Amino acid sequence: MTQTTAKRWIVQGLVIAFACIFMLPFIIMLVTSLKSMAEIQSPAFQLLPRSFLFSNYAEAMSQGNWPRYFLNSVTVTTITVGIGIIIMSVAGFAFARLNFAGRDLLFLLSLVGLMIPEQVIMIPVFMKIKGIPFAGGNDVWGDGGTGWLNTYWGLIVPHLAHPFGMFLFRQFFLGFPKELDEAAKVDGCSRLRSFFSMYIPLSLPIFATVALLKTINNWNQYTWPLIITNSDEMKTVQLALSMFKSEAGLQWNYIMASTTLIALPMLLLFIFLQKYYVQGIVTSGVKG
Amino acid sequence: MSSKTLLRKNHFKDPVAYLLIAPFYLLFLYFIFIPAVEVVMYSFTDFNMFAPKHFIGLQNYMKLLKDDVFLKSVKNTLIYLVCTIVPTMALGMLTAVVMNIKWVRTKAARTLVFTPYIVSMVAVSMVWMLLYDPSHGILNRILQSLGMSPKEWLLDPKWALFSIIMMSIWKGIGYNMIIFLAGLQGIPQDYYEAADVDGAGKWHQFLHITIPSLAPATFFLFVTGIIASFNVFEQVNVMTAGGPVNSTTTVVHQIYLRAFTEFKMGYASAQSVVLLLGVVLITLINMKFGASKHKA
Numbered sequence: 001m002t003q004t005t006a007k008r009w010i011v012q013g014l015v016i017a018f019a020c021i022f023m024l025p026f027i028i029m030l031v032t033s034l035k036s037m038a039e040i041q042s043p044a045f046q047l048l049p050r051s052f053l054f055s056n057y058a059e060a061m062s063q064g065n066w067p068r069y070f071l072n073s074v075t076v077t078t079i080t081v082g083i084g085i086i087i088m089s090v091a092g093f094a095f096a097r098l099n100f101a102g103r104d105l106l107f108l109l110s111l112v113g114l115m116i117p118e119q120v121i122m123i124p125v126f127m128k129i130k131g132i133p134f135a136g137g138n139d140v141w142g143d144g145g146t147g148w149l150n151t152y153w154g155l156i157v158p159h160l161a162h163p164f165g166m167f168l169f170r171q172f173f174l175g176f177p178k179e180l181d182e183a184a185k186v187d188g189c190s191r192l193r194s195f196f197s198m199y200i201p202l203s204l205p206i207f208a209t210v211a212l213l214k215t216i217n218n219w220n221q222y223t224w225p226l227i228i229t230n231s232d233e234m235k236t237v238q239l240a241l242s243m244f245k246s247e248a249g250l251q252w253n254y255i256m257a258s259t260t261l262i263a264l265p266m267l268l269l270f271i272f273l274q275k276y277y278v279q280g281i282v283t284s285g286v287k288g
Numbered sequence: 289m290s291s292k293t294l295l296r297k298n299h300f301k302d303p304v305a306y307l308l309i310a311p312f313y314l315l316f317l318y319f320i321f322i323p324a325v326e327v328v329m330y331s332f333t334d335f336n337m338f339a340p341k342h343f344i345g346l347q348n349y350m351k352l353l354k355d356d357v358f359l360k361s362v363k364n365t366l367i368y369l370v371c372t373i374v375p376t377m378a379l380g381m382l383t384a385v386v387m388n389i390k391w392v393r394t395k396a397a398r399t400l401v402f403t404p405y406i407v408s409m410v411a412v413s414m415v416w417m418l419l420y421d422p423s424h425g426i427l428n429r430i431l432q433s434l435g436m437s438p439k440e441w442l443l444d445p446k447w448a449l450f451s452i453i454m455m456s457i458w459k460g461i462g463y464n465m466i467i468f469l470a471g472l473q474g475i476p477q478d479y480y481e482a483a484d485v486d487g488a489g490k491w492h493q494f495l496h497i498t499i500p501s502l503a504p505a506t507f508f509l510f511v512t513g514i515i516a517s518f519n520v521f522e523q524v525n526v527m528t529a530g531g532p533v534n535s536t537t538t539v540v541h542q543i544y545l546r547a548f549t550e551f552k553m554g555y556a557s558a559q560s561v562v563l564l565l566g567v568v569l570i571t572l573i574n575m576k577f578g579a580s581k582h583k584a
Binding site for chain 2: 088095103120242271
């Protein structure tokens with residue numbers, strides 16, 4: 001008996017040890033963010049910093065316009081997720097619960113959208129954003145100006161609605177018993193009212209799941225901001241980090257401090273809401 | 289009244305539905321569906337943003353066949369695909385199996401393994417650039433302490449793509465683990481109990497129960513892994529910008545360069561169509577053979 005216990009302790013120890021080796025890149029990130037540049041360059045390597053320079057964080061944030069980059073990322077992510085959730089949940093509800101002509105065809109067409117990777121269509125989407133009428137000096141035909149390039153609109157609008165989020169909502173709403181609708185109808189409750197007063201309160205987990213998936217995706221986004229922004233003040237944190245180099249070469253301590261700061265918010269969200277996030281991943285993967 | 293007649297009676301009854309799907313559907317059409325059609329149309333033109341575009345037939349595609357850098361990017365993308373998918377899935381499955389053992393205390397370890405997947409590609413790319421740093425990165429310090437010569441990881445054409453691949457495997461294991469774990473938890477315990485009664489060993493059980501039961505998850509990860517590999521871009525652009533001497537450039541990186549630094553939108557669209565064809569092909573194969581996953 002004690003032998004099995006000992007064996008189990010050893011295996012548990014090994015698992016934790018492997019997990020720690022796996023985390024080595026992040027450990028290096030953290031310790032480097034607290035070292036001085038002289039220490040990083042010194043040939044005598046030490047894992048822990050000789051003195052913990054928390055001031056690196058403030059100094060890193062003062063190189064470049066980091067408060068502005070964070071503001072951009074927070075604004076874009078919040079608005080995209082907030083409005084996106086509303087748009088996708090009501091559509092998911094309609095596809096799951098309402099009868100209307102052409103429903104199945106329209107739904108099938110949006111299935112096709114799941115297949116199309118963002119990278120394949122980035123050129124036409126870029127042209128669409130550039131050609132928004134009456135925006136950025138454009139005329140009614142969308143010519144002459146820059147449209148929504150280099151604006152919050154351009155960062156937000158193309159990512160509001162994705163078939164994937166709508167599907168997750170639809171799947172969830174399909175699970176409600178039909179009798180619920182009928183009972184609501186008998187009580188004289190309109191479809192919309194039943195959505196707001198019955199479906200939403202019973203669906204908070206799926207709202208949390210989609211919101212979390214979308215928040216992390218949006219915060220981590222790099223390619224789209226890279227393509228459509230061109231001024232320093234429109235940079236998001238990911239874009240700013242990827243371009244973060246100072247005159248004095250690569251200042252790894254500042255770079256790692258910034259990296260930690262842009263990774264941390266999503267990590268905390270994930271740690272506290274892990275259940276919802278993993279549910280979304282698993283639903284998309286295993287249940288189709 | 290049976291539910292069927294009730295349904296028929298309710299048919300066409302909810303015009304409010306159009307109002308509810310309109311914002312989603314218009315955005316979907318405008319920013320996903322129509323662009324997918326347009327990218328095909330652009331690919332037959334000499335569109336360059338500054339002059340009116342003309343129809344030029346298959347010229348862009350003919351040019352692609354002779355474009356050494358593009359062909360190199362296709363080759364790199366395929367190397368990346370093969371070299372990431374297999375190790376990521378194998379390690380993901382192994383981790384999942386260990387994490388699924390009841391008495392292993394796994395919650396913390398599981399979270400740790402999943403962490404790289406949550407952190408942005410830009411952030412992990414920066415971290416790995418530090419690990420790969422030729423003079424003060426930890427990888428070279430380890431090599432040196434083992435008496436081996438240091439490497440110019442991301443600066444050496446022989447090693448650069450491999451360096452990106454190693455990082456991508458590390459980042460992808462957590463996702464594979466979660467999908468495999470879900471698959472493992474769906475296997476009824478009776479299977480193993482019956483096998484125990486029959487005297488089948490653990491290894492035998494793994495080969496004949498676990499592996500076949502994980503087939504749907506494996507197939508899903510394989511297909512999504514291929515599609516994700518087709519689209520590899522972020523780590524390439526951040527870590528090496530396609531260099532040195534195009535040794536890490538990928539198809540999407542070529543599309544990005546042609547379209548958004550040289551503004552050859554027509555030519556880059558032809559490259560996008562090549563990519564789209566690959567994705568559609570994989571998806572069709574998935575539809576044909578993936579149907580079995582619903583049985584499991």
